[in-house]
Amino acid sequence: MSFASLGLSDALVRAVAATGYTTPTPVQTQAIPAVLEGRDLMVAAQTGTGKTAGFSLPILELLFPDGQRPSGYKRTARQVRALVLTPTRELAAQVHDNIRSYATELQMHSACIFGGVGANPQIKALAPGLDILVACPGRLLDLVGQRAVDLSAVEYFVLDEADRMLDMGFIHDVKKVIAKLPAKRQNLLFSATFSSEITQLANRLLHNPARIEVTPPNTTVERIEQRVFRVEAGHKRALIAHLITMGAWEQVLVFTRTKHGANRLAEYLSKHGLPAAAIHGNKSQSARTKALADFKSNGIRVLVATDIAARGLDIDQLPHVVNFELPNVAEDYVHRIGRTGRAGRSGEAVSLVSPDEEKLLKAIERLTRQRFEEGDLQGFVPPAQAELNSDRPERPRGANTPSRGRGQPRSNAAPRGQGRADKPRPGSKPRRPQQAMPGIAEPEDAVARERRLQAMGNRVVPETPAPKRNRPRREKPALLGS
Ligand code: AMP
Secondary structure, eight states, rough: OSSGGGTHHHHHHHHHHTTTTOSHHHHHHHHHHHHHHTEEEEEEEETTSHHHHHHHHHHHHSSSGGSSSSTOOOOTTTTTTEEEEOOSSSHHHHHHHHHHHEEEEEOOOOEEEESSSSSSSHHHHHHHHHEEEEEOOHHEEEEEETTTTTTTTTTTEEOOOOHHHTTTTTHHHHHHHHHSSSOOEEEEEEEOOHHHHHHHHHHHHHEEEEEEEEOOOOOTTTTEEEEEEEOOOOGHHHHHHHHHTTTSSSSEEESSSHHOOOOOHHHHHHHHHEEEEEEEETTTTTHHHHHHHHTTTSSSEEEEEHHHHTOOOOOOOOEEEEEEEEOOOHHHHHHTTTTSGGGGGGOOOOOEEEEHHHHHHHHHHHTTTTTOOOOTTTTTTOOHHHHHHHTTTSTTTTTTTTOOOOOOSSSSSSOOOOSOOOOOOTTTTOOOOOOOBBBBBBOOOOHHHHHHHTTTSOOOOOOOOGGGGOOOOOGGGGGGOO
């Protein structure tokens, strides 16, 4: 199957080839011909399936048949022909970038609008009229209110990540936007999960839609290896640093439940030689863009994000996703791990589960209809309580630590190995050497590891209770998106 055989013109096929895609993904194979036929679509597909190209390419084909703007077409001031609505700024920017890369040979006029940045450049971009507008609902409604944009001539309407729109409380804004659209239009709805609320919305929005289901809703992609580590809450940060180091993970996306928790973890990892940055709703747009750019270019190794901030992140070949805390809503787990194993690649998703999260884990296992295997702790030794209360890696081991309990080893530090396992990939920036830290072993050779495990009786020492201050607080969702 080729892109040309799906009915796309040479201009688009060449642009797609230049992007590096050789074969259409399953969602593209099904969606592209259906959109070209003029059908409404209801698509169950999560991020990573290639859904953006699945709607962008046929819309571009319809707007520019055979790569040309239809003769006699005149741009009308402030009017828009195709509207793509997304829940977050990052997703909007990502979708717009993708569309532009497919339209390199077309005389396309497009813009991307979202809140958190000045409105004037957006108003200017909208003024002459556009072929495609990618927007977050809040800012779009503001600009509609100011008559900077007129939605009465929209021919193609895409509602992307509809379930997330709902979760983030944008449903009323979405309905207001829909009310501004003309009655006659083609509608494409994408959602990773289909709750009864989404189905209701779909029933109102879509006319005789073609239904496409790429992975069954609420299941996770099979090629993603998923493992859990049962660990006390207070030991999680040391464990995550240990896993990153031992596994030589180069690019890791970590989810926390709270903004504060994201900041604290990023700070801890950075202090301990694993360059990290946090993104969440309290960060400015420029800080978030910079963190993402640094992450993509391997300038930082770990990106710590809240669920809301992570929506729409499109990072090629993201190999590792870590749930530092499990999400309160089981569906969010599906979204989170959809960040790895993208477009046919394999990935690894790791969840750190403290005793109070067992219920959440059960709910996720029920939803995804699988049981996750326990991960290999690779010699992780939990830090002592006193070390838990300190972020200072330079503190002498054993100083001021409480007396050892029965069965605990003399030192909580795992033996140091020689050299680093995480050799930089060709072309990536060299990394700073790591500092020693409580509970975190540097890579060691097999003989040293075997000797150490024998000395420990081949088991992990008992864990100390979690300090109270690590309890997460919930993030208010309304800050983001538009
Ligand atoms: P999406 O699900 O639209 O967020 O796309 C996920 C990732 O897959 C993006 O990085 C796309 O650039 C990439 N992608 C989309 N279509 C293809 C394709 N046919 N072949 C390879 N990669 C693709």
